Amino acid sequence: MxxxxxxxxxxxxxxxxxxxxxxxxxxxxxxxxxxxxxxxxxxxxxxxxxxxxxxxxxxxxxxxxxxxxxxxxxxxxxxxxxINPTAARKAAKIEAQAAIDATIAEAERQVAENKTVADLFKEWLHDGVSRQDGNAELRRSFTKDVLPVIGKKPLRNLTEKDLLAVLRAIKSRGLNRAVVIRSKDLGQMLRWAEKRKPWRTLMADGNPADLVDVKKLLDHDYQEQRDRLLSPDEIRELHNIFARLERDYVALPPGQKYSGIRPVNTRVQCAMWICLSTLCRIGELLKAEWRYVDLDKGTWFIPAEATKGHKGKRQDHHVFLSSFALTQFRHLKKVTGHTPFCFPSKDERNHVDTKTVSKLIGDRQCSFKSRSKPLAGRHHDDSLVLSKGAKGEWTPHDLRRTGATMMQELGITLEIIDRCQNHLLGGSKVRRHYLHHDYAKEKTEAWRLLGEHTESILATNELG
The missing domain is CATH 3.30.160.390 (Integrase, DNA-binding domain)
Known part of the structure; x- marks a missing residue:
């Protein structure tokens, strides 16, 4: 052959x-x-x-x-x-595949073992938390304060000291409230991880958030629950400040207006008086739409989705506007009535950010801020400090509390005040099922009395 x-x-x-x-x-x-x-x-x-x-x-x-x-x-x-070569070839393929599978498994194990805090945050944001703003504030605050410090840290190596480093950096800017909020957010994220794979195996040594005592980081005089109220004198003072800033700015020569202190925007002024006279939350007010405000009937409807809920529960809210509150909405209508929103954004396609007014008020009380320099494009003065700062900083939410306290002083029952604030009331489910009185008459009277009392406070106002 x-x-x-x-x-x-x-x-x-x-x-x-x-x-x-x-x-x-x-x-x-x-x-x-x-x-x-x-x-x-x-x-x-x-x-x-x-x-x-x-x-x-x-x-x-x-x-x-x-x-x-x-x-x-x-x-x-x-x-x-x-040896049968066909069987040997099959065996070789099986062995090769087994080696590939083992390599992949080892790579996946290493990836899982080295998952970082940033990886956890991304998954938690997607599957573990759902807040009213679509998690926008969580995304913003973690991107600014948390991820730059510990984002690349493998979760298995995360310690109490790492969390404290994040919180101390925030505290160094004088932001006590932000320290509390960020500590709660981190705790919520890590508790979520403790119950789920692969995160729980990476926390074999326990949850480092459980070891953080946030109280030790805060100023001794810091109070988590604010109780700031504006006195009648301060309400008059605030009214005077609004008027004086407008008067002084108008009196400035044209060449000096750029460097002068600008008056408080009409929208912001209206927002402050509406918060005081309706007990609404500033966030709810800034989401308001003109289709829900009836100036003829003197009503403002706040749909449930625009309200702040408790444990995921929300409810519609009907506000019966006093003469004082109605006047504020009419002033506002002249400014923003051409848009769908009472407080439109710059492009007028949506409402303004719900933190905008609080920031504007805070920027004009800069002595209470630990800022080394003014924030770009923001006010930086003390033009809205009340009582020479003796009672501390005030916020838009303090006006809601002030209005509620004024109602109490007027003899209005706590139950009606709660309903005017749109608090979710407890009680028997059976009672809530059968009793459907809407208290419209009682609430209307409460808001009327509050509006008249506010007008009486301001009636004695003397422009300073």
Whole structure:
């Protein structure tokens, strides 16, 4: 039996179709002629356990003759050991796949083991928390205060000291309230992780948030629950400040207006008096839409989705506007009535950000802020400090509390005050099911008395 040569294979023609070629060592070839020319299919014939078998080696010229012989020689070595080459090939594939699977598993284990705080935050934001603003504030605050400090830290290595580093950096800016809020947010995120894979395995040493005592970071005189009230004198003073800032600015020569203290925007002034006279939350007010304000009937409807809920529960709120509150909405209507929103954003496509007014009020009480320099594009003065700062900073939310306290002083029952504030009231489910009186009459009277009392306070006002 002669040895096959490349020249012999190259000499084959269509006339050789179906011809069988053989070579010593079990190498067998079958000639196939087709549209793409002549192809020679090789196989290795051998005996195993007394039975004749064969194993495909591929085709020439796709494979060279030398490659085919080398593969045949490997198979001869395998069969000489009594091993079926087909079974051996399957075993090799299985072993190779097992090695690949093991490599992938190890890589996934390492990835899981090295998941960072930023990885956790991303998943928590997507699956673990859903706040009224679509988690916008969480995203903003973590991006600013948390992730730059510990975002790249593997969760398995996160410690109490790392969390304290985040909180101390916030405290260094004098933001006690932000320290409390960020500590609660971090705790909520880590408690969520404790209950879920793969995070809980990365917290085998416990939750570092449980070791943080945020009270030790706060100023001794800091109170988490604000109780700031504006006295009648301060309400008059605030009214005077609004008027004086407008008067002084108008009196400035044209060339000095740029450097002068600008008056408080009409929208902000209206917002302050509406908060005081309706007991509304500033966030609810800034979301208000003109379609829900009826100036003829003197009503303002706040749909449940625009209210602040408790444990996910919200309810519609009907406000019956006093003469004083109605006047404020009419002033506002002249300014923003051409838009759908009472307090529109700059492009007038949506309402203004719900933190805008609080920031504006805070920026004009800069002596209470620990800022090394003014924030870009923001006010930086003490034009809205009341009582020479003796009672501390005031916020728009303090006006809601002040109005509620004024109602109490007017003899209005706590239940009606709660309803005017749109508090979710407890009590028996059976009682809530059967008793549906809306207290519209009582609330209207309460708001009327508050409006008249506010007007009486301001009636004695003397422009200073």
């Amino acid at each position: 002669t040895k096959l040569t490349v020249k012999q294979l190259e000499a084959l023609t269509d006339a050789d179709d179906g011809k069988t070629l053989r070579e010593d060592g079990g190498l067998v070839a079958k000639v196939r002629a087709g549209v793409r020319g002549v192809t020679v299919l090789f196989r290795y014939e051998f005996k195993l356990d007394g039975a004749k078998r064969d194993h495909r080696l591929g085709s020439w010229p796709k494979k060279s003759l030398a490659m085919i012989r080398a593969e045949r020689d490997d198979l001869r070595a395998t069969t000489s050991k009594g």
